Amino acid sequence: MKKDQKKERVSKPKRGKRAALFLLALFIVLLIAAALLLPYGGVLNHYFGFDISAKVPALSFLSLGTQKTDVHTHTYGEWEVATEPTCGTDGLARRHCACGAVEARTLFATDTHSYDDATHTCTVCGAKTRSPYAGRIVTFGEYPQTLKAANVNITNTQDARGYYLGSDGAYYAKVTAAAYVHRSIYGGTGAGFNSVALFSGGSQIVYGQVYYFKVEPIRWRVLSEENGTALLLCETVLDSVPFDTSSPITSTYAISTIYNWLTNNFKNTAFSEAEQAKLLPTMLSNSTDVFAPDAKAEESAPFADTVFFLSYADMLNSYYGFSEYPDRDDAERTKAAGDYARARGVYYENNTGNGLWWLRTPRSNSTSIAAADVVNTRGNTNVAAVVSNAFVGVAPAVSVKLTDIGLR
């Protein structure tokens, strides 16, 4: 008897172990069965609280833990669409239990937009897409750019623009290299400092020396296009001009000296009369850089013009192909500084060839340190320069019809 009792004490846990193994096997069998039932809307399907027959994931689902302790097990009805999703907006589906419990799930937007061919805007939800012409490089107008080749001789013949006729039949601009070619905005040493200023071909720029630059077609990038009108941004840094040299200095674009230079000097030099007639007025806002905490400038009323600078907000516009973040490097925002702009004193980096260029947005309108936003050599636009600086470059923008730039 004692022996049996001992035996029983030993066998009890053994039996328990067997029972546990049996339960585990049963659970596995049930799990497999449930999995097989899943495609037919089986038990497990409801248990996790989402409908696997729908293609969208559930917004909410019940956890295994709470299900175990619940006294009442919800019995949901069919999913009912509360709000139909569209191409641009999410919809909502709900299902109810008799106890009043409601489950909801998001019906995600289809993203299948109906874009209008002329405006590239969805006729259903208003979403915008980039024009198929965006990013294309075109030429329009001309400006001095590349350093004269050694085998070209300059004649005394000048045209109305003041350019000299070369022995190759092309026209050339005469420039005495500016004092800024060795200057660094980073304080004279460190990254980006040009210890020796070089032209794009690798020859050294000597301060005070006279150079000639070939007048060549200006290259532009199509940023956007709507109803056949394209917004073009100059693909290179063309020149180096202070934003304002009046006294006192101002960062208000509409009254700055660079506004006058751009809409008179540049426009009349870069574009023939026929080309000028093709430039379309574009509405320009001159709002303060609202993202800059030190912004002090006042807004001026929007006005229309045909040759202009882009704004800080433009540089964050993804429809133009730019990063939405001002303080990030963005190759799309960088521009190579041409030889002419280099001799004129623009700040640029020898290693990348990229130059600094102005935007029309004021950063500070204090008369002592009036500053405007710029884009730096890495495409970062969380940068400003005092308006009187002569080492910031020029990359104008214009609007023209696609038919006038050979794209349609």
Ligand SMILES: [Zn+2]
């Ligand atoms: Zn319920």
Ligand SMILES: [Zn+2]
């Ligand atoms: Zn849409």
